[in-house]
Amino acid sequence: MATAPATTRVTAGSTAAVRRLPLWPLKRIGRWLAILLMAGTFGFPLYWTVTMSFKPQDEWNPPGKVFWFPDHPTVSNFTDILGIAQESSIFFSGRSRSALTPIYHSLIAAGAGTVLALLVGVFAAYGIARFRAGGRVLPFQILQLRMFPPIAIIIPLLFMWVYLDLWDTLQGLIILYGAVTFPFVVWLMRSFFQEVPREISEAAIVDGCTHWGAFFKAVLPQAKGGLAATALFVFILNWSDFLIALVMSQDHAQTAPVYLQALQSGSSGQEYGKQAALAMILIMPPAIFGLAIQRYLVRGLTFGAIKR
Amino acid sequence: MTGIEAEQHVRQAPRRRLPDFGGRSEEVVSRLTIAPGQLLMLFIVAFPAAVAIYIGFTEWTPTSSDNVWGAYHYWHWFDGYWEALRSGSFWHAMWLTVWFLAVAVGVEFVLGFALALLFLKEFRGRGLVTLFFLLPMMVVPAVSGFIFFMIFQVDGPLNQGLAAILGHNVQIHWLDDPSLVMWSAITVDIWQWTPLMFLILLSGLVALPEDQLNQARILGAGFWHRFRYLMLPMLKPIILIALIIRAIEVFKVFDAPYLLTQGGPGDASTTISVWLYREVIINTRWGFASAAAIIVLIIVSFAGVFAVRPIEQAQEETLEELVGGDTEGERQRVEDAIAAEATV
Numbered sequence: 001m002a003t004a005p006a007t008t009r010v011t012a013g014s015t016a017a018v019r020r021l022p023l024w025p026l027k028r029i030g031r032w033l034a035i036l037l038m039a040g041t042f043g044f045p046l047y048w049t050v051t052m053s054f055k056p057q058d059e060w061n062p063p064g065k066v067f068w069f070p071d072h073p074t075v076s077n078f079t080d081i082l083g084i085a086q087e088s089s090i091f092f093s094g095r096s097r098s099a100l101t102p103i104y105h106s107l108i109a110a111g112a113g114t115v116l117a118l119l120v121g122v123f124a125a126y127g128i129a130r131f132r133a134g135g136r137v138l139p140f141q142i143l144q145l146r147m148f149p150p151i152a153i154i155i156p157l158l159f160m161w162v163y164l165d166l167w168d169t170l171q172g173l174i175i176l177y178g179a180v181t182f183p184f185v186v187w188l189m190r191s192f193f194q195e196v197p198r199e200i201s202e203a204a205i206v207d208g209c210t211h212w213g214a215f216f217k218a219v220l221p222q223a224k225g226g227l228a229a230t231a232l233f234v235f236i237l238n239w240s241d242f243l244i245a246l247v248m249s250q251d252h253a254q255t256a257p258v259y260l261q262a263l264q265s266g267s268s269g270q271e272y273g274k275q276a277a278l279a280m281i282l283i284m285p286p287a288i289f290g291l292a293i294q295r296y297l298v299r300g301l302t303f304g305a306i307k308r
Numbered sequence: 309m310t311g312i313e314a315e316q317h318v319r320q321a322p323r324r325r326l327p328d329f330g331g332r333s334e335e336v337v338s339r340l341t342i343a344p345g346q347l348l349m350l351f352i353v354a355f356p357a358a359v360a361i362y363i364g365f366t367e368w369t370p371t372s373s374d375n376v377w378g379a380y381h382y383w384h385w386f387d388g389y390w391e392a393l394r395s396g397s398f399w400h401a402m403w404l405t406v407w408f409l410a411v412a413v414g415v416e417f418v419l420g421f422a423l424a425l426l427f428l429k430e431f432r433g434r435g436l437v438t439l440f441f442l443l444p445m446m447v448v449p450a451v452s453g454f455i456f457f458m459i460f461q462v463d464g465p466l467n468q469g470l471a472a473i474l475g476h477n478v479q480i481h482w483l484d485d486p487s488l489v490m491w492s493a494i495t496v497d498i499w500q501w502t503p504l505m506f507l508i509l510l511s512g513l514v515a516l517p518e519d520q521l522n523q524a525r526i527l528g529a530g531f532w533h534r535f536r537y538l539m540l541p542m543l544k545p546i547i548l549i550a551l552i553i554r555a556i557e558v559f560k561v562f563d564a565p566y567l568l569t570q571g572g573p574g575d576a577s578t579t580i581s582v583w584l585y586r587e588v589i590i591n592t593r594w595g596f597a598s599a600a601a602i603i604v605l606i607i608v609s610f611a612g613v614f615a616v617r618p619i620e621q622a623q624e625e626t627l628e629e630l631v632g633g634d635t636e637g638e639r640q641r642v643e644d645a646i647a648a649e650a651t652v
Contacts, residue, residue, distance in 0.1 A: 035426055035437065038419075042444055045455045045499060048465055052458065061461060064477075066468035120344045127341025131334055134342050140616055142345070145353065147612045149560040151584045152601035155594055156356035156363065159376050179352040182345065211337040242450040243562050243581070247589065257450030261567060264454055272458055279451040290446035291439060298507045305549050305622035306508055 049283075052276035053077050060272040077277035099278050102259035108170050109245070109255060110238035113177025117234050120178065121185025122227070126215060128186065129193035130201065139190070142183045143303060150180065154247055161248060168250045176248060177238045184234055184300065191304030192226030193219065229296040232289040239286055256282055364388055364599035369592050379595070388599030397575060398600060401583035404490065408565075408579055409558045412497045413551060419498070420505025420550075427506075428513050438510075445503045453567025456496045457483070460568070483569050486576035493577050496564040501557075505550055512546035513539070549622060552615045559608070580604060 051067075052060065056074045059067040078084075083098025124142075127133030157176070158167070166172030196219050204218035205211065220227070245255040254262075260282065263275050290297060298306050359376070367388070368379035392398050423441065427434060444452070459466050460482035471478040482492045516539065524534050540547075562581035565571055571582035578586065584604070587597035 031426055031429075031431075034422075038423060038426075039437065039440060042441060042499065042502070044465075045452070045459060046443060046447075048459060049451075049455050061458070061463055063463045066463075066465055068465075120348050123341040124345035127338050131338035131341070133338040138342065140620065142349075143616050143619065144609065144612050145349070147556050147559075147608050147615065148605055149562075149581045149584070149608070151562065151581045151588070152604050153353070153356055153360070155588055155598050155601060156359035157352070158588070159370070159594075160356060160359070163376075176352070179348055182348060186345065211334070236446070240448045240450075242448075242567075243585075247585075257448055260450055260454060264457065264567070275454055276458075279448075279454055282448045282451050283446070286446040286448060287443065290442065294439065294442055297442070297445070298504070298511055301504055302508065302549055302553050303619055305553075305619045306511060306546060 049276050049279055052272055053280045055273050057273060061270065077273040078281075081274045081277045081281070099256060099259055099281070102254050102256040103281065105170060105173075105249075105253055106239060106256040109173040109177060109253070110235055110241075112170075112174040113181065113238045114231055114235045116174060116178030117181040117185045118227075118231060121182045122189050124182075125186045125189035126193055126219070129190045130198070130219075139186065142186050146183045146303075150243055151247070154244070158247065167248060168252050170253045172248060173245060173253055173255070176244050177241065180241075180244065181234045181237050184237065184303070185230055187303040188230045188233065188296075188300055189223070189226065191299065191307070192223045192230070195226075196222040226296075229293040230300070232293050233296065233300040236286040236289055239282075360598045360602060363595050364602050366595045368595045370594060371592060382595065388596045389603065391596060392600040392603055397578075397583065398603075400575060401578050401580045404577065405559060405561070405579040405581075408490065408494055408497070408561060409555055412494050412501075412558050412561075413554045415494075415498050416502045416505045416554060417547075417551060419502045421509050423502070423506040424509040424513050427510055441503045441506060443503075444500050447500065449500070449563040450567060452496055452500050453563055456492065456499070456564075457568055460492050484573055486573050489565075489569055489573065489577045493561075493565040493568055496568070497558060497561065501554060505554065508546060508550040508553075509543070512543045516542055545618065545622065548618045552618060556615060 051070055054073040054075065054077070055067060055070040056072050056076070059070060059072070081099045083100055124133070128139055161167040161172050164172075166175070200218050200222060201211075201214040204214035209217060240257070241255070242257045242261070245253075245258045246261070249255065249258065256278070260275060260278050263271060263278070293300075363376070363379055365383060365385055365388070366379045367382040367384050368374070368376070372379075372382060374381050427438065447455070458464055461467075462479055462481055462484075466482065467478045467480055470480070480488070482488055521534060521538060524538055529537075560581055561579050562585065565577040565579055565582050566585070569577055571578035571586065575583075584597060584601055587593055587600065591597075
């Protein structure tokens with residue numbers, strides 16, 4: 001440490017002269033090249049999926065040949081997977097339904113799960129932020145819930161759910177989704193409530209509101225941007241779930257990600273195009289919501305620890 | 309009133325500022341706000357945990373003649389625990405998980421940091437390109453698993469692309485080769501979550517005090533020295549949080565290895581979550597799986613004590629900044645104001 005400044009000056013002095021003028025365009029080009037390379041690498045999987053969803057069957061994965069771009073683009077993958085048109089292949093012969101029902105299940109389970117998590121979590125977050133309810137231990141416990149691998153606590157839940165007739169029902173999934181994303185709501189909303197000055201609720205109470213009145217009329221409106229961001233964020237998490245739906249549903253509550261996986265391992269020949277079409281449909285809601293709340297994404301994924 | 313008593317009075321004052329305005333005491337309201345959450349936790353965690361501990365002491369499986377409540381007929385104390393602790397496959401899964409975690413989080417950190425440094429300087433289209441890098445994070449994990457399943461096929465675009473570059477036929481079995489499959493699964497995680505690392509570190513880099521960095525530059529510090537002796541130490545809390553958050557998530561990894569190969573070939577990519585899934589769903593040894601799950605939970609809880617602290621600290625710091633009212637700084641400011649008034 002002590003010798004660092006001296007060496008710094010020596011090396012910097014020698015390089016500064018070299019670096020003076022003629023090198024800066026090179027540096028800039030280098031940076032652009034690096035960014036383009038990274039963007040290409042990270043963009044390719046998405047590019048492949050988008051193009052795949054428009055490819056006819058003989059361009060999916062022909063041995064020894066690759067179609068970097070669909071030669072004969074078609075939308076039949078989308079119409080087939082959504083059950084809109086007559087099936088163009090024998091794909092659905094063994095199946096009774098298209099992807100519409102699983103998508104509907106996903107929407108209901110993720111949406112209602114989000115509402116449940118918000119109903120329970122927002123109050124807890126307010127209590128913790130405003131009254132320090134539960135002391136120091138409660139927020140810690142809630143965060144630790146997130147660290148357990150879900151599969152490790154799923155065994156007792158499995159027979160609990162079977163016993164309560166909740167297994168393979170949407171209600172069962174909704175309760176689980178609500179419970180799993182509840183910690184995110186608490187930590188996120190806590191960080192939003194902390195940004196609302198305490199004086200606002202105090203003023204409301206002085207003006208004659210009850211504690212609840214102050215919360216609903218004075219504090220919550222101040223945090224409604226945060227509430228919306230939290231809701232969308234939690235919806236994305238629920239929509240993305242795979243493991244819980246895989247274990248906790250079979251047929252009556254099968255969600256779209258599980259349906260996608262069943263297509264992948266179930267069918268004898270791979271149906272890449274149709275699967276890619278479903279993948280595109282699955283990506284849409286989180287992509288739109290995610291871009292809408294991109295300011296809050298980092299905050300959400302770090303439990304409010306990093307605010308940007 | 310003695311001085312000490314007065315001091316205590318002042319210290320306690322802000323907490324109980326609003327004794328009964330709302331008709332209900334703060335205490336009751338505060339309890340009510342967290343009650344539904346506590347109920348949910350009880351329902352979803354406490355009761356199942358009790359059942360898991362009970363089942364963990366037995367050899368019960370769903371195919372046994374008794375139902376869950378009769379599981380005590382199969383009581384065998386700690387045999388399940390011993391079996392898990394002595395089982396090679398359990399520790400193999402643990403090892404794979406730790407390996408996955410170290411490689412994935414390490415690569416994500418380096419790539420994310422490099423990207424963040426590239427994006428530090430303002431350039432045309434920076435916002436748009438940043439949005440583009442956000443996209444992988446938004447992809448549903450089941451979908452990203454499927455995408456890479458396509459890419460890693462023997463006739464898939466990766467091998468074909470390599471063939472085009474190298475000029476000869478490439479037949480790498482990314483998913484069928486036990487020595488490659490973990491790398492394939494790790495690639496999925498890296499693709500999906502490097503953007504998060506990038507965003508966290510970029511937000512940290514942007515917030516660094518520019519004056520100090522510029523001064524260092526003027527004084528002749530090269531990039532490496534500014535990076536090593538200024539940026540890294542100043543970013544340390546944020547780096548810690550980024551690594552911890554990713555480590556927590558990666559330890560639970562299930563989707564990537566399961567979707568690519570169901571943990572195979574053999575057990576070449578059975579991370580601990582996939583291993584538990586196999587024990588529960590395929591082997592249906594629920595008593596044994598419960599015991600193993602409890603061992604995992606104990607390990608995670610120990611790690612968690614260290615992991616949660618920095619996150620909590622970051623939240624507490626902002627809390628002190630924002631809440632005001634009953635913090636030390638606020639009172640200091642009030643006292644200063646009073647003192648200033650007195651001198652006037």
